[in-house]
Amino acid sequence: MCPVCGRWLGRRIPCAACNEAEMGFSRGIYGFYYEGGLRDAVHAFKFQGRKDVGRRLARLAVDKVRPLRGAFDLIVPVPVSDRRLRERGFNQSYIISEEISAVTGGTIDHRALVKRGGTRDQFALSRRERRSNVRGAFRVRDRSSVEGKRILLVDDLFTTGYTASEAARTLKASGCAGITFFALARTP
Numbered sequence: 001m002c003p004v005c006g007r008w009l010g011r012r013i014p015c016a017a018c019n020e021a022e023m024g025f026s027r028g029i030y031g032f033y034y035e036g037g038l039r040d041a042v043h044a045f046k047f048q049g050r051k052d053v054g055r056r057l058a059r060l061a062v063d064k065v066r067p068l069r070g071a072f073d074l075i076v077p078v079p080v081s082d083r084r085l086r087e088r089g090f091n092q093s094y095i096i097s098e099e100i101s102a103v104t105g106g107t108i109d110h111r112a113l114v115k116r117g118g119t120r121d122q123f124a125l126s127r128r129e130r131r132s133n134v135r136g137a138f139r140v141r142d143r144s145s146v147e148g149k150r151i152l153l154v155d156d157l158f159t160t161g162y163t164a165s166e167a168a169r170t171l172k173a174s175g176c177a178g179i180t181f182f183a184l185a186r187t188p
Contacts, residue, residue, distance in 0.1 A: 024168030031061025034185040058099035078155040140174040147175035158183035
């Protein structure tokens, strides 16, 4: 598997897409493939306000993160826009981060990374549009909160990797020591 995006390759080297995209994080870990019943469950979590489903999925996937206990200093959920937060009432990445924290004892900083306004929803965009849509989409609120820290960056879904990559590059530019990425699900 590609150690960055988790795509099955038959060998453990970065895939061509990850080499080309320069992901910004050194390792990617994924709970499930985003297909079938899991896809439906993730949709219920994200779009129907089913936090209970999200928590349950995160608890099932957290075994993939358990071996990282002590390998990161801070858990940073990928932020959503203020508009999306008002619509949903919650940030799904924060819910997942809470479950990871409960198992690993890791500290969550949900304010470290901020999403700027003006981006469109990624799910409705082409691969090329996704990349340009997230360029410059994040900023670090307080550099001292991430400087020198090993970060576990958490999101709900990994599709092209552009969101995770842009968030990771933003954190790296603020001086963090390293980034591992965890997504609840990844597209096959």
